[in-house]
Amino acid sequence: MTGTLDPATREWLEQQGLAPVREATWLEALTHGSFNGSGPADAADYQRLEFLGDxxxxxxxxxxxFRAGDAPEGRLSxxxxxxxxxxxxxxxxxxxGLPVxxxxxxxxxDDGGADSDKILGDVMEALIGACFIEHGFDAAQALIYRLWARELEGDEGKAKHPKSALQEWAAxxxxxxxxxxVTDRSGPDHAARFTVRVTVRNVGHAEATATSKSEAERLAAKAFLEAFG
Incomplete structure (x- = not known):
């Protein structure tokens, strides 16, 4: 891959404890497919590293x-x-501070790709993949445990998923x-927005908009329960 890391990006990576060794790995992790239209023709994008980081x-x-307690498989999942x-x-x-x-x-x-949940989530996983390639599994795992500390120790995922809760409420x-x-889809693929309506016959409906269909469904189910549950 041609190109070099921007000095500010290199400094930022070092501040995150990522210590770039091969610049090409980190350039790849930070490159969206659209960049090939305005950058080097041979610039690889983040998709392979995202696959690994995931x-x-x-x-x-x-x-x-698994180590944190004895919750059953369903709760763990x-x-x-x-x-x-x-x-x-x-x-x-x-x-x-990844977006910039x-x-x-x-x-x-210009279409807001730097604030797209899809792109940001994918690049975050690509950075984990790059860390694994350059520094090994233990370093990548330590990075995850540091960045995810609040989520791991908090209530993220403990509450029942709104779609499951709504299904049980209906039954x-x-x-x-x-x-x-899906009642509306707008924006380009890399910054799409979905509006989803959930309906329970003879009760009512609720709508929500998000940057992915699954998130819009989750928010719509949550809104329905708040209105009718």
Whole structure:
């Protein structure tokens, strides 16, 4: 890959304890596919490192949850899914100041790509993958435990998922199964926004908008329970 790390980005990576060795690894982790339209033709994007980082994150969080108590498999899975979700990864990314260091094409940046939960979550996982490649599993796991400390020690994922709670509410009240439908999709693929409506026949409906369909469904179910539950 051509190009070098911006001095401010290198300093930021070092502040995060990531200590770049091979610049190409970190350039790849921070490069969105759109950058190839305005940068070097051979610039690799973050997708391969994201794939790797996702697995390192999942294993690290699963190991922490297993050691933290004797919760049954279902509860462990519920917390794991919440802790490694794109929304959580994006929240961590914002907390460490990642958005300004992502290499985006001009159009993607103008469209708000640097604040997209999808892109931020993916790049956060790519950085974990880069840390694993350069410094090994123990260093990547230590990074995760440090950045995710508040989420791991807090209540993230302990409450029942709103979609599950709504499903149980409908069954318990002898109502029809909730129906979810996308009523609107706007924005480019890298900064899409979805509006979802959930309806329970003979009760009512609620809507919510988010940067992913699954998050919009979660928020819509939550809004329905708050209105009718």
């Amino acid at each position: 697995r390192v994150l999942g294993l690290s969080v699963a190991a922490w949850l 519920q917390r794991l899914n919440a802790l490694v979700s794109g929304a959580t990864c994006a929240r961590i990314a914002r907390s460490i 260091h992502i290499r985006l094409g001009k159009q993607a940046r 318990g009240n002898r109502r029809a199964t909730p129906v979810y439908e």
